[in-house]
Amino acid sequence: MSASTLISKQVANFSQGALKAVLYLPGATAQGPTPGYIGCLESGAQSQSQFDAESAARQRIAFLQAAKQRLFALGAQQVIGPIDGDTWHRYRLPLAGATGLTFLEPSYPTFTSGDFIAAGMPVIATYSTSVVTDLRLALEKLTEAETLDQSHLLRVGVKIRCIRLRDFESELERLYQFSIEAFKHNFLYTDIDPAAFKMLYRPLVGLLREELVLLAQEDRADGKLLGVVLVVPDQADRSAVIVKTLARHSAAPRGLGRYMFYEVLARAHQLGYSKALCALYKDNNFSAFLPEQIDGKVIRKFALFGCDQ
Helix, strand or coil: CCHHHCCCCEEEEEEECCEEEEEECCCCCCCCCCEEEEEEEECCCCCCCHHHHHHHHHHHHHHHHHHHHHHHHCCCCEEEECECCCCCCCECEEEECCCCCCCCCCCCCCCCHHHHHHCCCCEEEEEEEEEECCCHHHHHHHCCCCCCCHHHHHHCCEEEEECCHHHHHHHHHHHHHHHHHHCCCCCCCCCCCHHHHHHHHHHHCCCCCHHHEEEEEECCCCCCEEEEEEEEECCCCCCEEEEEEEEECCCCCCCHHHHHHHHHHHHHHHCCCCEEEEEEEECCCCCCCCHHHHCCEEEEEEEEEEEEC
């Protein structure tokens, strides 16, 4: 993360003892209270004795309470955490299954869900990571009558293609335009400028396989993107892939996201991968049910915490 991407939202560095955070005021939202975020949580070494562990927990709770009150004093009407400035960057805390996190999943190692809850910030949103261990089931889903196929998509003016990694900068520009439109109704969405967006995604280019990033676009020259599924090979488990992003434009035909999800997992199977991690989907979003349809099992839960003034 670059300091330049946060400078307009960062309002204060905050510390107590060995505990540190950055406090943010991202600006008023169209609806609801003005938020403030607690992010970039850090701490010094923690002692291992039971007495010290209990004392450290009290310190973390007091720290979060003080950070919350500071944000209220700065004008926030609602405090949420952990969020490193916005939802384009690291946010969410593991609730369960925190071991074995992939490199794409967030972690604030010292802090726990109990710290936030004890500090008067209950859970306000939950997210899941599921594992699918039989990718052949995705192939079967593609044959079902309710699943779109490429011939139907072509008839309605949509074509599916792989990302062009040799033209990654141009693809990033298209992905940026798609993302700010497709995600604008997401929980806690804020705009991001093109340079900051590209800075976030450029590090992925060396990890991607073209066959595992599918773009749906209008079937015409320079047709706009209507859907994206971005899958990254797991860097710790060569048998696995991680479904990082699945999104569709509001103008996309109904069922496009379902088709792209099963299609990319079928391609992963054909490439020799045996399982997929569907990472960090919000529990009530449109794609949350898709892993369940191919026997996906939730292995980790994450949450955001917050409270009103």
